[in-house]
Amino acid sequence: MFIGAHEVTGSNGQVFGIDPATGEQLDPAFGGATPADLERACALAAEAAEPFAALAPAKRADFLESIAEKIMALGDDLIVRVMQESGLPRARLEGERGRTCNQLRLFAGVLRAGHYLDVRIDPALPDRAPPRPDLRVANEAIGPVAVFGASNFPLAFSVAGGDTASALAAGCPVVAKAHPAHPGTSELIGRAVRDAVAAAGLPEGVFSLIMDSGHAIGAALVADPRIKAVGFTGSRRGGLALLEIARQRAEPIPVYAEMSSINPVVLFPRALAEKAEATAKAFVGSLTLGAGQFCTNPGLVLAVEGEALDRFVIAAGEALTTLPAQTMLTPGIASAYREGVAALTGHADVEIVARGAEGGQHGGQAGLFVTSAEAFLAHRELQDEIFGAASLVVRCPDLATLGTVIDALEGQLTAAIHIVPADEPAAADLLPRLRAKVGRLLVNGYGTGVEVAHAMVHGGPYPATSDARTTSVGSLAIARFLRPVCYQDMPEALLPDALKQANPLGVPRLVDGAMQAG
Numbered sequence: 001m002f003i004g005a006h007e008v009t010g011s012n013g014q015v016f017g018i019d020p021a022t023g024e025q026l027d028p029a030f031g032g033a034t035p036a037d038l039e040r041a042c043a044l045a046a047e048a049a050e051p052f053a054a055l056a057p058a059k060r061a062d063f064l065e066s067i068a069e070k071i072m073a074l075g076d077d078l079i080v081r082v083m084q085e086s087g088l089p090r091a092r093l094e095g096e097r098g099r100t101c102n103q104l105r106l107f108a109g110v111l112r113a114g115h116y117l118d119v120r121i122d123p124a125l126p127d128r129a130p131p132r133p134d135l136r137v138a139n140e141a142i143g144p145v146a147v148f149g150a151s152n153f154p155l156a157f158s159v160a161g162g163d164t165a166s167a168l169a170a171g172c173p174v175v176a177k178a179h180p181a182h183p184g185t186s187e188l189i190g191r192a193v194r195d196a197v198a199a200a201g202l203p204e205g206v207f208s209l210i211m212d213s214g215h216a217i218g219a220a221l222v223a224d225p226r227i228k229a230v231g232f233t234g235s236r237r238g239g240l241a242l243l244e245i246a247r248q249r250a251e252p253i254p255v256y257a258e259m260s261s262i263n264p265v266v267l268f269p270r271a272l273a274e275k276a277e278a279t280a281k282a283f284v285g286s287l288t289l290g291a292g293q294f295c296t297n298p299g300l301v302l303a304v305e306g307e308a309l310d311r312f313v314i315a316a317g318e319a320l321t322t323l324p325a326q327t328m329l330t331p332g333i334a335s336a337y338r339e340g341v342a343a344l345t346g347h348a349d350v351e352i353v354a355r356g357a358e359g360g361q362h363g364g365q366a367g368l369f370v371t372s373a374e375a376f377l378a379h380r381e382l383q384d385e386i387f388g389a390a391s392l393v394v395r396c397p398d399l400a401t402l403g404t405v406i407d408a409l410e411g412q413l414t415a416a417i418h419i420v421p422a423d424e425p426a427a428a429d430l431l432p433r434l435r436a437k438v439g440r441l442l443v444n445g446y447g448t449g450v451e452v453a454h455a456m457v458h459g460g461p462y463p464a465t466s467d468a469r470t471t472s473v474g475s476l477a478i479a480r481f482l483r484p485v486c487y488q489d490m491p492e493a494l495l496p497d498a499l500k501q502a503n504p505l506g507v508p509r510l511v512d513g514a515m516q517a518g
């Protein structure tokens with residue numbers, strides 16, 4: 001672990017990585033944090049909060065870029081360890097490393113551009129009746145943030161992933177809790193961040209990495225009064241547990257939890273008639289990407305029954321049958337997947353369309369299933385997330401019933417519609433109902449492979465996330481860790497640089513309601 005600058009082997013139980021391909025326990029043993037380790041990490045984070053928040057944005061940008069450089073400098077040692085701990089293939093992990101570093105660089109750009117500060121100045125109007133005071137507002141860091149690394153993206157959603165990058169960009173110290181599925185990866189990345197903190201001459205409490213051999217330390221981290229927000233990606237049960245801890249604190253805090261989503265894909269009739277087979281092939285590619293271990297995985301297909309949907313189902317089934325099983329991330333995730341699929345196959349109203357090949361100790365065998373709209377509407381459990389490469393096709397008698405199915409859905413990260421121009425009137429009717437459910441609507445594609453960009457939303461209504469107003473991917477993610485602070489009639493010398501009259505940071509500002517470039 002890294003408790004500030006210090007390398008610490010915890011003495012509170014042990015955490016081992018497991019090679020999911022073989023089930024073999026990987027050396028070395030990592031030690032779990034003691035309450036004293038956690039206390040020190042939180043105390044250091046609290047000490048670092050003010051100086052880190054006050055650091056010039058351009059310096060924080062340099063720091064984020066330096067983390068990216070240090071991650072790249074880990075070279076193949078990093079990739080080899082992540083492969084061992086996750087069972088994910090090299091090409092995917094090299095891509096994920098690139099995404100992780102680009103995410104850090106994206107936030108460096110955000111800091112240099114300055115829009116994130118959302119500076120607004122309403123100059124005093126002393127002659128108005130009543131007089132208006134001088135009002136200046138800018139976003140400021142919320143304080144230390146707890147980040148829970150996700151199992152399924154050991155780099156891009158983990159120790160130096162999107163939550164950490166956006167919190168550090170906002171000027172918030174981070175106490176990261178490693179996911180126990182990849183302790184070795186977490187140590188390597190943690191060292192890169194710790195070294196970047198030292199190289200930038202920042203207070204050591206800007207970053208700590210803790211391990212937990214059970215739930216107690218993670219829970220105590222969320223409960224610690226010095227922590228002001230939490231970032232989490234994982235199960236609904238885990239996210240809700242952390243939300244409950246945060247709610248019961250003397251000072252409740254926001255928990256930004258990204259949890260479960262089945263990402264409906266709506267196949268409109270004309271598109272289905274024109275391109276059922278090609279759509280099915282692309283669908284199976286997205287469904288089985290990374291053994292289906294994406295929260296953006298297309299777990300639900302909605303369409304009007306008929307010959308065109310039959311063609312889609314047959315083509316998707318044929319594509320899926322030929323696929324080998326893929327090693328899942330952990331023994332626990334593989335068995336949860338098998339249980340989820342068993343519940344579906346045992347359901348009286350669900351038919352099996354096709355299964356992929358079996359294989360491997362923790363192999364995920366892909367599956368495609370079909371049910372009726374009537375059964376889907378009657379059985380709420382049919383929309384539970386099955387984390388892995390399983391999807392359910394819901395045959396609807398008509399578009400009106402398809403709309404009713406959409407209305408019955410829980411909140412989702414994404415929904416995809418497949419259309420040709422002749423479907424647009426029907427799509428226009430259903431879009432408002434879909435929009436009410438999701439954070440991102442996409443056309444003729446699938447939600448897997450989220451672009452890290454300024455206009456991305458990786459969020460959505462509960463249970464996709466705990467706060468539909470936010471995103472965990474893309475530059476808007478920084479907003480989760482900022483809060484507006486207004487200065488009224490503050491003397492120039494006491495104002496933060498972002499709000500000084502001469503605009504020393506050169507940031508864009510809304511002055512008396514008019515936008516001024518930086």
Ligand SMILES: NC(=O)C1=CN([C@@H]2O[C@H](COP(=O)(O)OP(=O)(O)OC[C@H]3O[C@@H](n4cnc5c(N)ncnc54)[C@H](OP(=O)(O)O)[C@@H]3O)[C@@H](O)[C@H]2O)C=CC1
Nearest residue numbers: 151179180215218219234235238241259260295333336387
């Ligand atoms: N939709 C999605 O994006 C994802 C969904 N999942 C789902 O989650 C299941 C389990 O996967 P996993 O990644 O381990 O997700 P979990 O939600 O179980 O765990 C994620 C992190 O939260 C911690 N945690 C969970 N519950 C608590 C608690 N009550 N108190 C304190 N800390 C807690 C875990 O710690 P520890 O493990 O040490 O207990 C871990 O660090 C999968 O089978 C899948 O169903 C998983 C990943 C992504």
Ligand SMILES: O=C(O)CCC(=O)C(=O)O
Nearest residue numbers: 293294295296448449450
């Ligand atoms: O699809 C992606 O690229 C990201 C998916 C994701 O956020 C997740 O699985 O947790």
